Amino acid sequence: MDIFTEWLLTTTTVLAVAVFLTITLYYMISLTRPNKPVPNFPPGPPKLPIIGNLHQIPTNKHRHEALWQLSKEYGPIMQIHIGSKHFLIISSPALAKQILKTQDHVFCSRELFRTTKQLTYNFVDIAFSPHSGHWREMRKLLVSEFMGPKRTKLSNHVLVTEMESIIRLLSSNLPNTEVNLSNMFLEIVKQMVCKVAFGSDYRRQPVKGPSWDVMLDEALELFNGSVGDSFPFLGFFIDQFTGWNRRLNDGFKNLDAYIDAIIDDHLKNNTEEISEEDKDFVHTLLDISSKENASDYRLNHADLKALVMDILVGGIDTTVVTLIWLMSEINKNPRVMKKLQSEIRNCTGKIEKVGEMDTTKMTYLKMVVKETLRLHAPAPLLVPHLSLSHTQIDGYDVFPGTAVLINAWGIARDTNIWGENAAEFYPERFENVEGDFGRDRFEMLPFGGGRRSCPAMNTAPANVEFVIACLVYWFDWELPNGMKSEELNMEDGGTLVLRKKVPLCLVPATKHKWVN
Numbered sequence: 001m002d003i004f005t006e007w008l009l010t011t012t013t014v015l016a017v018a019v020f021l022t023i024t025l026y027y028m029i030s031l032t033r034p035n036k037p038v039p040n041f042p043p044g045p046p047k048l049p050i051i052g053n054l055h056q057i058p059t060n061k062h063r064h065e066a067l068w069q070l071s072k073e074y075g076p077i078m079q080i081h082i083g084s085k086h087f088l089i090i091s092s093p094a095l096a097k098q099i100l101k102t103q104d105h106v107f108c109s110r111e112l113f114r115t116t117k118q119l120t121y122n123f124v125d126i127a128f129s130p131h132s133g134h135w136r137e138m139r140k141l142l143v144s145e146f147m148g149p150k151r152t153k154l155s156n157h158v159l160v161t162e163m164e165s166i167i168r169l170l171s172s173n174l175p176n177t178e179v180n181l182s183n184m185f186l187e188i189v190k191q192m193v194c195k196v197a198f199g200s201d202y203r204r205q206p207v208k209g210p211s212w213d214v215m216l217d218e219a220l221e222l223f224n225g226s227v228g229d230s231f232p233f234l235g236f237f238i239d240q241f242t243g244w245n246r247r248l249n250d251g252f253k254n255l256d257a258y259i260d261a262i263i264d265d266h267l268k269n270n271t272e273e274i275s276e277e278d279k280d281f282v283h284t285l286l287d288i289s290s291k292e293n294a295s296d297y298r299l300n301h302a303d304l305k306a307l308v309m310d311i312l313v314g315g316i317d318t319t320v321v322t323l324i325w326l327m328s329e330i331n332k333n334p335r336v337m338k339k340l341q342s343e344i345r346n347c348t349g350k351i352e353k354v355g356e357m358d359t360t361k362m363t364y365l366k367m368v369v370k371e372t373l374r375l376h377a378p379a380p381l382l383v384p385h386l387s388l389s390h391t392q393i394d395g396y397d398v399f400p401g402t403a404v405l406i407n408a409w410g411i412a413r414d415t416n417i418w419g420e421n422a423a424e425f426y427p428e429r430f431e432n433v434e435g436d437f438g439r440d441r442f443e444m445l446p447f448g449g450g451r452r453s454c455p456a457m458n459t460a461p462a463n464v465e466f467v468i469a470c471l472v473y474w475f476d477w478e479l480p481n482g483m484k485s486e487e488l489n490m491e492d493g494g495t496l497v498l499r500k501k502v503p504l505c506l507v508p509a510t511k512h513k514w515v516n
């Protein structure tokens with residue numbers, strides 16, 4: 001045996017003994033350790049390397065539909081992966097209740113996406129900020145100062161004035177003039193929100209840049225997030241390659257310039273010289289930001305801008321799409337329109353001014369609004385909730401940092417819950433249904449639920465009711481060009497907010513005349 005072979009044999013023997021000893025030692029140590037339980041992950045579709053289930057989930061539109069189909073195969077609790085992120089998909093009222101009520105304290109935070117960071121001035125807004133004392137203070141401010149009695153009174157007044165001029169305008173164009181209601185509703189809601197929040201008519205072209213509508217549409221697209229958001233390390237480069245980063249920077253720059261212009265205008269006024277009555281929301285925020293308040297919370301400039309951003313992005317389109325879908329549904333369902341019109345005209349009696357309209361007694365109208373929000377929840381997957389600690393849902397392990405998507409769209413159309421006529425627009429299904437959705441019941445969740453539920457869940461439906469009551473009281477509506485009700489296009493589109501794809505155009509055919 002030559003010297004090299006002898007060296008090779010010795011080395012191999014030593015290595016083999018070392019490996020054997022290491023394995024034996026590891027095995028013996030593992031026997032002495034208590035057994036670590038293997039996590040019980042929820043089921044989900046098989047994933048591909050790197051992209052996960054990205055190929056099965058469209059990133060833009062109809063994500064809720066794709067997820068609903070998958071949930072039929074994998075069950076009401078399902079796990080999917082997109083890039084390196086994992087999401088829990090919830091598709092039943094019982095499990096939604098677990099997330100939004102029973103374990104609300106665990107699931108009350110938000111995912112910190114790279115895209116949202118820029119749009120929310122580093123997550124200091126309400127809708128996308130993590131669960132924290134800051135979020136609590138900001139939400140309190142919005143509820144007390146934007147949705148409190150003083151501003152509700154003002155928004156009612158603005159709505160009444162706006163509806164009076166709309167009714168006048170529509171009456172002067174009778175008969176047979178086609179009206180684009182999608183545009184009209186956007187104008188009404190913008191006027192109401194801008195007047196209450198910023199005091200004046202900021203709905204017109206604000207600063208240099210794209211028009212208001214283009215700017216807001218783009219903001220909603222951007223808030224929906226990018227493909228790169230799911231790939232923390234490569235994300236920036238993916239978004240650079242797809243052009244998303246440039247789009248994000250431009251979109252944010254336009255919005256930021258608009259918000260700056262609003263605040264600069266307000267800073268020119270000395271708020272001490274303006275009476276409390278005449279102060280708008282931004283005036284009040286500027287007052288608060290200049291004072292220490294009792295809880296030591298100090299509102300800074302970025303917080304103020306983030307609040308304005310939430311109002312622009314969260315407070316306009318949601319109400320507008322609800323109005324559009326409602327008017328579409330009642331024009332598609334003449335039976336409902338007739339019943340609704342008769343309730344409104346009977347409850348109201350003879351009115352000369354729309355301001356005298358009282359919607360609190362209109363029970364069928366409330367059911368029609370609920371049915372609209374059931375079939376057309378503006379945010380079909382809500383805003384993703386995020387788990388703060390390890391917990392179990394339905395026996396499955398959920399780890400901290402898991403984003404949860406609740407398929408409000410699918411739950412609200414499930415035939416097992418709503419019966420065979422789930423897809424039908426049938427407001428009577430809410431007769432004798434007690435309790436609030438998102439608080440006591442979870443079969444539909446248009447405003448989400450728990451501590452992250454929509455703060456406007458009481459005020460927003462009241463505004464929708466008033467606008468619809470005015471339009472249905474004063475006019476008999478017809479579809480244009482002899483179109484039949486079953487021909488009305490009801491396709492949806494959009495990403496973060498589910499819109500009607502084709503604008504709604506109707507004809508106010510005759511004006512109502514009261515007969516004693």
Ligand code: HEM
Pocket residue numbers: 126127128139142310311314315316318319322377378379382383384385445446447448449450451452453454455456460461
């Ligand atoms: C019909 C009208 C509206 C609908 C259907 C709606 C729906 C929603 C939904 C689904 C959420 C997410 C809830 C969750 O994640 O559980 C939400 C959150 C929110 N909405 Fe609305 N919304 C409407 C109107 C408004 C208005 C008028 C405002 C006023 C500014 C507003 C401000 C917000 C804010 C700030 C949040 C975030 C709450 C938080 O994370 O703490 N929404 N909304």
